[in-house]
Amino acid sequence: MYKIDLNCDMGESFGTYQLGNDEEILPFITSANIACGFHAGDPTTMRKTVNMALEKNVAIGAHPGFPDLVGFGRRNMQISPEEAYDLMIYQIGALSGFVKAEGGRLQHAKPHGALYNMAAQDDQLAQSIAKAIYHIDPEIILFGLAGSELIKAGEKIGLRCANEVFSDRTYQLDGSLTPRTKPNALLKNHEEAINQVLRMIKEGKVHSLQGPDVSIQADTICIHGDGENVLDFTKQLSTRLINEGITLTKMSEILE
Numbered sequence: 001m002y003k004i005d006l007n008c009d010m011g012e013s014f015g016t017y018q019l020g021n022d023e024e025i026l027p028f029i030t031s032a033n034i035a036c037g038f039h040a041g042d043p044t045t046m047r048k049t050v051n052m053a054l055e056k057n058v059a060i061g062a063h064p065g066f067p068d069l070v071g072f073g074r075r076n077m078q079i080s081p082e083e084a085y086d087l088m089i090y091q092i093g094a095l096s097g098f099v100k101a102e103g104g105r106l107q108h109a110k111p112h113g114a115l116y117n118m119a120a121q122d123d124q125l126a127q128s129i130a131k132a133i134y135h136i137d138p139e140i141i142l143f144g145l146a147g148s149e150l151i152k153a154g155e156k157i158g159l160r161c162a163n164e165v166f167s168d169r170t171y172q173l174d175g176s177l178t179p180r181t182k183p184n185a186l187l188k189n190h191e192e193a194i195n196q197v198l199r200m201i202k203e204g205k206v207h208s209l210q211g212p213d214v215s216i217q218a219d220t221i222c223i224h225g226d227g228e229n230v231l232d233f234t235k236q237l238s239t240r241l242i243n244e245g246i247t248l249t250k251m252s253e254i255l256e
Helices: 022-028 043-055 081-101 113-121 123-136 149-157 190-203 230-243
Strands: 003-010 031-035 059-063 106-109 141-145 161-166 205-207 213-215 220-223
Touching: 003 022, 003 059, 003 230, 022 043, 022 230, 031 043, 031 106, 043 059, 043 081, 059 081, 081 106, 081 113, 081 123, 113 123, 113 141, 113 149, 123 141, 123 149, 141 149, 149 161, 190 205, 190 220, 190 230, 220 230
Parallel strands: 003 031, 003 220, 031 059, 059 106, 106 141, 141 161, 161 220
Antiparallel strands: 205 213
16 A cells, blocks of 8 residues: 655745645645745744644644745855754754644654755765754754755654655756756646656656666655645645555655
């Protein structure tokens, strides 16, 4: 039997600016990655999103990113490993405070956007992120791009790790995601995206834009909360996975 975690980026509103359909999406996912105020989110949004997730029995994860509200954390920044460590401690600590105050427990941490993609390839950056998470709480699960340097760094330091795959992104021959700045980076056809997810789960393979298949391990599937028609897509994906006999459950329960 296949078991999979379905995660979604959430809490990305800021002040009077509203983004996403968090409350409507929560019933269809098992883990929520909540923005920590640097690339998106603010303290009130963080608290409200934590509460909504707890009410729906959805596992909570910190989603720390670069301090870049204008670029939504999707622009590369040149930072040192020490700065990366401090960014993680600061942001994960903030969200963890809200989770604890509301009576919950932080399940996982997942870097956001450009920081995530850079850490997938930069071993020094990856090690700093993994070390920060381990120092906060060695029980936190690290979400990282399947087979990436981030996963390797997490496993090396002793963290439980979840290989993450993406429902709405295309892949390169080396297993990396196609940069958003390049053509065909996003899968906008829902049926095509769902079929890609099913193949990654059942066959451990994904089609690369260069042509050949790439081997991939799928522990948790990411849905982007700011994606086009994301609520409709999430419902379709969740329903299809269940109909295919795939159990949707929190990552912490899969790794027990």
